[in-house]
Amino acid sequence: MTDILARRTLEEPAVEQAIEDLHGVLDQLWHDAAFVPAMDQMAFSTAVIEAASNVVRHGVAAQGSELLLGVELTVASGYLRAVISEIGAAPLDPVPDLEGPDLTALPDDALLEDYDESGRGLSMIRALVTTVTVERQGDSNVWVLSRDAGEGH
Amino acid sequence: MEFTTQDKGRYTEVAASGRLNMVAAPKLREVINDVVAAGGKRIVVNLAETSFMDSSGLGALIGCLKLARQSGGDLRIAAVQPQVTMVLELTSMHRVLTPHGTPDEAFPND
Numbered sequence: 652m653t654d655i656l657a658r659r660t661l662e663e664p665a666v667e668q669a670i671e672d673l674h675g676v677l678d679q680l681w682h683d684a685a686f687v688p689a690m691d692q693m694a695f696s697t698a699v700i701e702a703a704s705n706v707v708r709h710g711v712a713a714q715g716s717e718l719l720l721g722v723e724l725t726v727a728s729g730y731l732r733a734v735i736s737e738i739g740a741a742p743l744d745p746v747p748d749l750e751g752p753d754l755t756a757l758p759d760d761a762l763l764e765d766y767d768e769s770g771r772g773l774s775m776i777r778a779l780v781t782t783v784t785v786e787r788q789g790d791s792n793v794w795v796l797s798r799d800a801g802e803g804h
Numbered sequence: 805m806e807f808t809t810q811d812k813g814r815y816t817e818v819a820a821s822g823r824l825n826m827v828a829a830p831k832l833r834e835v836i837n838d839v840v841a842a843g844g845k846r847i848v849v850n851l852a853e854t855s856f857m858d859s860s861g862l863g864a865l866i867g868c869l870k871l872a873r874q875s876g877g878d879l880r881i882a883a884v885q886p887q888v889t890m891v892l893e894l895t896s897m898h899r900v901l902t903p904h905g906t907p908d909e910a911f912p913n914d
Contacts, residue, residue, distance in 0.1 A: 771862065
């Protein structure tokens with residue numbers, strides 16, 4: 652059985668306020684799990700906020716539904732896990748490309764105009780966690796982010 | 805997030821306090837727009853009190869840098885905290901947004 656060391660959840664309408672509230676929930680999680688190394692806390696929090704912001708910005712409610720953001724954060728021995736759900740959402744179309752563009756693809760002498768102002772969220776998530784998946788479950792699109800952390804990592 | 809704009813003579817300082825996320829990013833763009841519209845050429849965004857930045861915040865900084873350069877000026881960042889450093893390095897954006905130790909060091913006397 653997996654040893655769960657800390658757990659926090661949030662579920663509310665997928666609007667900007669949910670992102671501010673999620674920052675608070677992450678602060679509570681690290682208060683409960685202060686033993687998690689600072690680098691792991693920072694990387695995981697950043698990935699979670701990116702994924703949740705993606706839901707608020709791009710999530711589409713299914714007809715007759717209100718779009719909710721559901722977040723379940725778990726600290727276990729050896730890893731950190733976030734389940735981020737777009738509840739009451741239309742199916743993702745297209746399904747996001749989790750391979751995404753390479754962040755370091757621009758040459759060293761790239762000009763400022765070569766740098767886009769958006770589109771970095773998914774590649775950042777991939778770089779910050781060990782695994783990321785997205786799948787349809789019932790009326791929800793569910794993102795699962797997992798980062799190896801703690802002893803042995 | 806709170807923004808405080810101050811004329812420092814050699815440059816205009818915009819101090820950003822809080823979390824530069826999708827909620828704060830459009831506000832940063834407005835603040836920098838106002839500075840540029842008022843004739844500000846050299847702008848330092850002081851990130852000493854910015855505890856968090858995501859890709860929206862980074863996108864806003866890049867947009868602000870482009871705006872400043874297009875109007876014949878420049879925008880630099882200073883006093884960057886660890887999480888922001890992580891995001892800049894992860895995205896290779898430190899190449900175009902090089903962090904300076906303090907606002908004064910961002911635009912040294914010339």
